[in-house]
Amino acid sequence: MIRLSHVSVGYPDKKVLENLSLIFPDSGAVALMAPSGYGKTTLLRVLAGLKTIEAGELSGLENKKISFLFQEDRLLPWVSAEKNVELVSDSEKARHWLKQMEIPDARQLPHEMSGGMRRRVALARAMAFGGDVLLLDEPFKGLDEALRERVASHIRDVYPLTILSVHDSAEAELMGAKIVRLDS
Amino acid sequence: MNRIKEILRRVLIGAFWIGIWWAIAKVVGLPKLLPGPGETALAFARLCGTEAFWRSVGMTLLRVALGYGCAVVGGVLLAVACHQVKGAEMLLSPLRTVIRATPVSSFILLVWLWLKRGHVPVFISFLMVLPIIWTATQEALGAVDGDLREMARMYRFSRWKKIRYLYAPSVRPAFLAACMTGLGFAWKSGIAAEVIALTPDSVGKHLSDAKNYLEYPDLFAWTLTVILLSMALEACLKALARKRKGEGK
Numbered sequence: 001m002i003r004l005s006h007v008s009v010g011y012p013d014k015k016v017l018e019n020l021s022l023i024f025p026d027s028g029a030v031a032l033m034a035p036s037g038y039g040k041t042t043l044l045r046v047l048a049g050l051k052t053i054e055a056g057e058l059s060g061l062e063n064k065k066i067s068f069l070f071q072e073d074r075l076l077p078w079v080s081a082e083k084n085v086e087l088v089s090d091s092e093k094a095r096h097w098l099k100q101m102e103i104p105d106a107r108q109l110p111h112e113m114s115g116g117m118r119r120r121v122a123l124a125r126a127m128a129f130g131g132d133v134l135l136l137d138e139p140f141k142g143l144d145e146a147l148r149e150r151v152a153s154h155i156r157d158v159y160p161l162t163i164l165s166v167h168d169s170a171e172a173e174l175m176g177a178k179i180v181r182l183d184s
Numbered sequence: 185m186n187r188i189k190e191i192l193r194r195v196l197i198g199a200f201w202i203g204i205w206w207a208i209a210k211v212v213g214l215p216k217l218l219p220g221p222g223e224t225a226l227a228f229a230r231l232c233g234t235e236a237f238w239r240s241v242g243m244t245l246l247r248v249a250l251g252y253g254c255a256v257v258g259g260v261l262l263a264v265a266c267h268q269v270k271g272a273e274m275l276l277s278p279l280r281t282v283i284r285a286t287p288v289s290s291f292i293l294l295v296w297l298w299l300k301r302g303h304v305p306v307f308i309s310f311l312m313v314l315p316i317i318w319t320a321t322q323e324a325l326g327a328v329d330g331d332l333r334e335m336a337r338m339y340r341f342s343r344w345k346k347i348r349y350l351y352a353p354s355v356r357p358a359f360l361a362a363c364m365t366g367l368g369f370a371w372k373s374g375i376a377a378e379v380i381a382l383t384p385d386s387v388g389k390h391l392s393d394a395k396n397y398l399e400y401p402d403l404f405a406w407t408l409t410v411i412l413l414s415m416a417l418e419a420c421l422k423a424l425a426r427k428r429k430g431e432g433k
Contacts, residue, residue, distance in 0.1 A: 050337075067339075070331070070338075074335040076350065078349075083349075087349060088340075088341075125339070
């Protein structure tokens with residue numbers, strides 16, 4: 001179990017999470033839901049180990065391999081989509097996930113692709129990396145409804161635990177995720 | 185068709201400036217002091233037929249290339265050290281400031297006392313290019329996208345992968361621009377060092393001799409040699425950079 005006890009996190013100009021206590025199960029999917037600015041991304045960054053907590057305790061992530069789909073695509077602009085995925089796994093896995101994400105020509109450079117395609121390449125990379133926990137920050141950004149459903153059907157239940165940030169409950173349902181509201 | 189037009193355009197521009205040179209030489213009317221394009225071409229053709237010309241050109245190229253190569257390697261190493269090691273920037277930056285602020289002629293005269301004549305141009309080329317490569321590479325390293333660095337950390341990129349796929353492509357444009365600028369500096373400062381140090385078997389020594397013996401057509405011919413070699417080197421470096429860019433995909 002991943003446990004956050006009375007966690008506070010902030011930036012120099014503002015506190016984002018204050019005295020937050022949460023428990024995530026070892027398996028399944030959990031969707032973090034809240035309006036913008038309530039700290040969904042910050043919480044995912046804390047879980048990824050990219051943001052240090054100011055107060056409280058975080059446990060249960062020791063020795064866990066975490067894959068993180070950032071809010072931005074963060075693809076290397078000078079290598080092909082295929083290479084971007086290969087760099088975190090191997091060519092077989094890269095090809096598999098790019099096919100699952102319906103990328104027609106993986107030899108293209110990121111700037112030659114549409115926003116939706118870049119998002120799916122970033123998703124393919126996060127999926128190909130492998131590990132124990134998958135963190136997804138707005139995974140369906142820029143994807144139309146039909147594509148969201150197809151992508152969700154491929155990525156759900158692959159990792160033991162998936163934690164994602166979403167804007168509406170429909171996205172959480174697509175992933176079969178239990179909703180945790182950060183604004184309540 | 186466009187290629188032919190481009191070549192024609194360049195030939196016409198070249199012909200225009202050679203025409204201006206010819207006109208000025210004609211007006212002055214002193215071919216021994218201000219030779220025109222014809223006299224210079226004849227002197228150049230005569231020099232090309234001598235063994236001393238090719239030996240001097242070869243040795244000058246070798247010296248400049250050696251100094252330039254060492255500066256490129258040294259500049260990158262210093263940039264990485266300043267970027268990675270805490271305190272290195274503070275310790276090393278006065279060295280860069282001194283090299284930049286000191287006139288090249290002062291350095292030539294100083295090292296002339298300490299080094300062999302043949303080594304002076306190598307050292308001077310090295311010294312003039314070092315801060316250019318160092319500064320550009322260090323600034324480019326500092327400007328590598330923080331989001332991509334975080335991504336590389338998250339996806340556990342090895343050190344080699346980070347260098348090959350993140351740092352090298354990020355730094356490449358600034359590094360290549362610095363290499364291009366540095367090449368001109370290496371070439372000019374190296375030959376200036378040869379002129380002052382009277383380095384045997386060198387273009388600079390022949391330039392100096394031509395001036396001392398008032399052989400101005402030869403002086404112009406040696407200067408033409410320097411310009412042509414500089415253009416050829418720059419073209420080579422540009423072609424190499426284009427090839428590397430193509431391979432990068």
